[in-house]
Amino acid sequence: MEKTSRLETATGSTLLNVELCGRQSSSFQLESGRQRNLVKSRMAAQGASTMANKGPSYGMSRQVQDKIEQKYDPELEVRLVEWIGTQCGSGVGKPEAGKLGFQAWLKDGCVLCELINTLCKDKPVKKIQSSSMAFKQMEQVSQFLNAAEKYGVVKTDMFQTVDLWEGKDLAAVQRTLMALGSIAVTKDDGFFRGDPSWFFKKAQENRRDFSDDQLKEGKNVIGLQMGSNKGATQSGMTGYGRPRQIMNP
Known part of the structure; x- marks a missing residue:
């Protein structure tokens, strides 16, 4: 037990x-x-x-970054801020002066999407929403870039999302906005607001149509690459070594 x-x-x-x-x-x-x-x-x-x-750059990376930052134009920043405020209205507000204020103003993509919507009749960005989430902000910047490309901005004038979001190349952001304004002035479709002298007009196509008769006549014209039958000639000149013939009337 x-x-x-x-x-x-x-x-x-x-x-x-x-x-x-x-x-x-x-x-x-x-x-x-x-x-x-x-x-x-x-x-x-x-x-x-x-x-x-991002952390600080050193050596060659620092030199490259310094050159990029030197391309940023504070005077151009003032002009772009004034245009965007005129184009979009007082609802977009104004940034603090300087590069960091300009970046913070555009970083979430809301101002950029409002800008492209005021230039297009169909308003390509359907939903604009302010968010503190990084991927939401970058998504709206990408929507602006896609809409700007369809509007007519060429790829060589477009900035990358990281150029704005990480502040890598804000001069590229200025270049894109200048190209956008130039296209808006060139189109002259009534959607541009502001002073047209802020931007230069893009070169326009000047197409010429010729009839069949005009094209046939052009084939009989001697090209300048073949020489010319106009201008000074040797008419009336005597050959070398021959005496000049003097004749009394």
């Missing part, structure tokens, strides 16, 4: 220990899961913040 009771006691203790170990293991796994989620959220937040705030 004694051996049986001792065995039951030992078995009960073992089961109790196993149960306690299982509870501790479950609580440890739960705590580990919470810590992993916390680390992931912190890394995501840190990644989102470091996308726009």
Whole structure:
């Protein structure tokens, strides 16, 4: 009987220990899961913040970045801010003076999408929504770029999303907006607002149509590459070595 009771006691203790170990293991796994989620959220937040705030450049990278920053034109910034405010209205507000203020004003893509919508009859960007999420902001900037390309801005005048969002090349952003304004002035379709002298007009196609008779006549014209039958000639000149003939009337 004694051996049986001792065995039951030992078995009960073992089961109790196993149960306690299982509870501790479950609580440890739960705590580990919470810590992993916390680390992931912190890394995501840190990644989102470091996308726009990159570390300093050194050496050749620093020289290249300095050259890019020197292309930024503060006077052009004032002109573009004035045009966008005139084109879109007071609802878009005005940025703080300087490159960082200009970037922060356009970074979320809302002002850019409002701008392209005021220039197009069909309003290509259907939904404009202010958001603090990075991918939403970059998506709206991409929508503006796609709409600007359809409007007529060539690819060589387009900036990349990272040029604006990370502040890599704000001079390229100015170049795109200048090209957009130039096309709006050139189209002269009634949607442009502001002073047309702020932008230059694009070269226009000057197509000429010739009739069949005019084309046939053109084949009889001697090309300048073949020489010319006009201008000074040797008419009336004597050959070399021959005396001049003097004749009395």
